[in-house]
Amino acid sequence: MSDKKNTVIFISGRGSNMQKLIEAASDANYPAKIIGVISNKRDAQGLEFAKKADIKTAVISPKDYKNKADTDAAISSLLESWDVDLICLAGYMRLLGAEFCQKWQGKIINIHPSLLPQFKGLNTHQRAIDSQASDHGCTVHFVTVDMDSGPIIGQIIVPLQNDDTKEKLEKRVLIAEHNLYPWALAQVASGEVNFSD
Numbered sequence: 001m002s003d004k005k006n007t008v009i010f011i012s013g014r015g016s017n018m019q020k021l022i023e024a025a026s027d028a029n030y031p032a033k034i035i036g037v038i039s040n041k042r043d044a045q046g047l048e049f050a051k052k053a054d055i056k057t058a059v060i061s062p063k064d065y066k067n068k069a070d071t072d073a074a075i076s077s078l079l080e081s082w083d084v085d086l087i088c089l090a091g092y093m094r095l096l097g098a099e100f101c102q103k104w105q106g107k108i109i110n111i112h113p114s115l116l117p118q119f120k121g122l123n124t125h126q127r128a129i130d131s132q133a134s135d136h137g138c139t140v141h142f143v144t145v146d147m148d149s150g151p152i153i154g155q156i157i158v159p160l161q162n163d164d165t166k167e168k169l170e171k172r173v174l175i176a177e178h179n180l181y182p183w184a185l186a187q188v189a190s191g192e193v194n195f196s197d
Ligand code: GRF
Pocket: 011, 013, 014, 015, 016, 017, 018, 090, 091, 092, 111, 112, 113, 174, 177
């Protein structure tokens, strides 16, 4: 019997981080198995890649539910029916409610394009340039009720350059994200890193 952790990835769009996780998990020795991809957007590009990789996909759109609580409950039911151990948020541009975050605490991780706790929220690359900091980067962390605030699993530093634009910086940070996320998921799935407050 495999002791790989059943992992589901949540996306909203392009899904390049999702792709890197799927590729990493195709290695026989990787401690997580990607068993599904869930999107809140029907037209998320990443869904096509997941389908081609023979991974089951589902769209759970808030538009189909009365409120956030009902949407989150539908996601939880699906995860339970899939026997999910871990959840990776990878460009999932929808805030999950407090009840959902508490229910899955310790099992849900997120990638964020900044060196948290700096620049929580959106538009991180422009904010990093405007701050004139010397370093920017990315973080994988456990998800808690407060957005972009849970315990940090790992970070990669991306130094800022004098001629940086938002676009140039975003490209370099994305390469770092693609290295960081497969490593961070492996840490959690293998039990090397556990949730702690
Ligand atoms: C990434 O920069 C991620 O950190 C942020 O949204 C972007 C998603 O990109 N939360 P992709 O969908 O993984 O290509």
